Amino acid sequence: MLPKGPYQPQTTEEEILDFWLKNKFYSPEYKSQKELSTTNDENRETFSIVLPPPNANGNLHLGHMSGYVYQDLMGRYYRMKGKKVLLLPGKDHAGILTEVVFEKELEKEGLSKKSLGREEFYKRCYDFCIKNSENARRQERNIGLSADFDRELFTLDPKIVDEVLKAFELMYEDKLVYRDKRIINWCPRCQSALADIDTEFKDSVSPFFYFKYGFLDPEIDAIKIKNDFSQMDEVKWIFERSSSPDGKEIYPFAVGTIDGGYQIETGEMIVHCIGYDNEKLIKGDVIVGKPYAIMMRLNKKFSLILSNPKFDGDLDKELTKLWKVAESKKRDAGIHFIKFEDFPEDKYYTNGFVLGTVRPETKFGDTALAVDPDDGRYKDFVGKEFEVKTLLGTSKIKVIADNAVDESFGTGMVKVTPAHSPEDWDIAKRHPDEAFPEKQVIDFNGKMNHLAGKYEGLSVKEARKVMLQDMKTNGMLVYLDENYENRIRICERCKHPIEPLISYQWFVDTEPLKKEAKRLVEVGLTEIMPEGKKKTYLQWMESQEDWCITRQLWWGYRVPVWYKGEHSQYITETGEVKEKIGDKVINNPEDYEGLIYVGHDNPNVPQIYLIPGKHGYMSRKIFPEIVEKYPNAVTAEIENIDEPSQEDYANGLKEYDLKNSVIIAHSMGCSAIINYISEKNIPIEKLVLIAPKLIFKEKDKAKRYTKMLEDLRFDKLKTLVKELVIIYSDNDEHVTLEDINESIKKQLPYAEYALQKDADHFATPKLDIFPQYLWKLLENQNKYGEISVLRHGETEYNKLGKFHGITDIELNQIGEQQAQNAIEKLDSNYDVIITSPLKRAHQTANIVNEKLGLEIIENELLKERNFGNLEGLTWEEFTDKHPEEASKNNIDFQPALEKGESIEAVEKRVEEFIDWLRKSGYKNPLIVTHAGIIRIFERKLNNLTPEQSRENDPKNLELRNYSLNKPEWIQDEDVLDTWFSSGQWPYLTLMVKEGDFEEFYPTQVMETGWDILLFWVTRMMLLNPYRAKKLNTDATDEQIVPFKDVYLHGLVLDKNGVKMSKSKGNGIDPFEMMQKYGTDALRYSFVKGNSAGQNYRLYEEKVSSNRNFCNKIWNASKFVLFNIEDSADKLINSDRSELEFTQDDTEMLEHIDNLIEETTRRLDEFKFGIAADELYESFWHYFADIYLEKIKTRLYTKDREGNPINTSDEEIKSRFAAQWLILYSLETYLKLLHPFIPFLTEKIWLSLPKREEEAETIMYSNWPES
């Protein structure tokens, strides 16, 4: 029975949600009692939707929710239809967005990205996302999304990361991913390349420069006009037209011809008038006025501005008005006004190419001038080279013709700056014959570089200002239009203006992928709804250029690319952007050969395989230790390891790709691996054989061993194994050490081997004998060895807490004692002592050397930092003088020094020292120096951040060790574009759980907002088919598409049709609506009456009316339940055919049949809005309002007075039929409504008398059939 009173969504939803979650109904693997009792369902058809992952760092908004509602509604529908349904949820790391948000978060704590260091930043950002996504996850559950949350994935889950990087590797192999330089959007603040979609536009008013660059002067006519008119007080002119060209508006000025027909070469002279009354102009008249200014368009159109002598208003104001009208008619930025009084023609109008630009600072990067090929003005110049005057002297520049240039805009002549304008880059590409060298004049920080001459070092903005002055003084400036309106591309996240720059990046060659993606949609394997969006999709596939997939961020997938040596991009003397790897400059793609390694395993640590011996002795003891230290080490799994045969080994090893790996084998594993690699010809980087003889205990076997050493295909091994290491113990009484030595030396002159004299047991040699040796063996780079760094002992200044950098003070007694004590701690295997020349260090060196007896070398580079004016100050004095610096405790980086040495200089000095040391040949020097220098060692050789190195200050005589080795391969710092991973989302998510891909790919539907069709859906269509095909080259087209249907829902707008957004404050909080009206009501509001691709407005009244509908269902259900209560059991066991129905009943039955058919059809064809409408109408206005009202009297058993009624046989039968029918109808309605109104329908369903064949939840009930 249902409780009395109106429907209370909150309590019901909580209860039902708990019921669903507890029983794991959302899992596709869930089997209802109904299913368990019937036949097996192994062949159930699947229905899967991969849910678009919201950003992991934020809350859900209405947009997410409306998507979930549609996805869930489909999921619930097909689940009831008996399909195995998977709704797969996820969260997206949302690269740059999250990075910027999290950086702001850090700022609040007074931290920065750089101070944390990459690893720590990533870790914290990860935690930040995980924490933030909890909220979203809870919200997803609360709205009743029946997704399998146990499968939920984050784009940075390790398994996903693996797969994403694998995609990069595969595409690199297939040459679909390549490295190249290209003009890209660069955000100088984010220090990252950005895709067009990561940028937006901002309207701006920027000064538009007309400046002269050589010869031609189209303004000569303007001068003529001025000369003709400026001296005249009055001119007469005949008015010709009184309305605007479109015949509508009357302007406060008119257009006409000069009395007498003033002609310039191209035709009639246009005149604008100000200060005349319209009436007069409309009728047409002869007007007398004073020439006042010229409106000049640089494509040789000039208008004379004529003012009414009697006009006493503000002429300049009228002029501005005039300009606005002129401009609104046609965006024609070539227009400007020049008042006669401001017309100093003698100064500006001489020979020259006049160019218009808002970005004069890029002119240093000009490589040509381009004109419209149809532009008669410049015809004679095309193809010729000119020497022109510039701000930095003169330069040669060629004129070319290109269709991108619009003759009517500006001066019809464009400077071509390939390095700083995408359009110009295209022009340059179209004219390969002119061989444009790109000239980059702005660096990656947005500052002018060496090519900008005296402007070097200025920011773009500053440079523009200075150039304006310079152009003015040297007469280059023709005109400055201060009111020019343009749009500036800015960074979507940080709003900083974008600088188009040339840069080396990784790109996806989209051409072949696009072709495929286009075809799959064209042949209809993936359908897009609404139909109209298909065209948008296909057009994108035709127009999109190659896709830059690298971003210079830390948050995301670090590119699985390694360079052989340091790599950097730089700008050459001539302004060309070049890339350098190690010492090699890349001039063409072939130069990358051998310098790039693509793969997400660290190439500096080769793959290590561990081959256990019989009984797995080593694999239980030492192998785990190796694995802990080298996580990429893999222990080979061998069957029957207690009694393995060579076949067992061969079978086990088959699983692994041993090529070029490091192999450590023990005992019987040794012979097995030798046999295996010799047979298969597998090249091996390093082979370590541990105790190879130990399997031969007895004498005859030992003899066989020596024999075997000879038989072990040594000659073959030599060709396969680069480095062979043998470790064995020697206390086998049957074989002498010399025998073995001799044997090895004879056979394997290239092998390195270790002898262990004290191994106490054959089969398990003392376990601690190996590791130290082993680690050394495994270090790939051991070229430079280790250094040990010692801080000097205490001085009086130390004791007093005074700054002393270069102040040369001797050790005090404590200091000397400290040095004495330290002697004990020092190893004896140093080869030299290198010390700072300052006394405290050298003294320390002398003391410790009493025992070591080594050569001591002084090196100036090791001196402590010069603290300048701080030298000798105590900390207290320093605090008084520089309270702010002191409170930050950051004297290391921003000292309040007036003199002294900057921290950068110290860093440079230490780097120089490290370099010197590497070249010196010393393998294990002891270095005595100062705390400030040791901090730099920590940063340079231990990768600590400045903050960390300060917290980690060394004490007197503290010894620290560092490795001087540089890794040979250095990983690319960049991360991949977020869309590169989300573009593979269906594939990735289904690859994580074994079997999912086979079962659920392709998914049925991709449901998302139409606004991200071009961002996301297109990219999924590019990447998923590719990967699916890679997985199975025999896959058919049907099997490679990521989804069969794309359903694009509309965007949610507010009541006034404005897109909801936080900044506008017009957003409705979905969770507030849910609280107030119930989740079901809100869900229904997203669907009812809406259609695909159409934006829809959501407002409270809609939700409240749907709440009313829910309440109606609730009340009608109460009525039904109350009236069937007495015969519930009988009803569910009755056969419909035995009942006697009235006319009303038959109509109701027909109605229901129709409704079932209609609803099913509508859902099948994705017309959810219509289905919801019809259900609403039918339930409320037919079932409740008409049918229930009609049969009420048949159901009552008592009249108003309480006397029994409906007692005759016939009446009882009729009542029973009615009871049966209202129960049947209600059941049917609940099922049909369940996908739309999940909570309420479940609540009522659970209260209904349960039929045998039905499931324990409406979620798995049978979809009604008519």
Place this chain on the structure above:
RNA sequence: GGGUGGUUAGCUCAGCUGGUAGAGCAUUCGCUUGACGUGCGAAAGGUCACAAGUUCGAAUCUUGUACCACCCACCA
């Protein structure tokens, strides 16, 4: 410049395999006892933007026009 969608009751929107216009909200009038006032019964309100065409018949199909959104590209 290229493209897409929209124009239907006061408001927000459905309806478009062609057959005398629909819903919610708002408005007006009337309803107090048996599921429900978050309700019930009724009413009023539209030459379905405009024009032409196809058709026995057009909101629905075709063409064109206007206006309003939006998307893509470009803006030297």
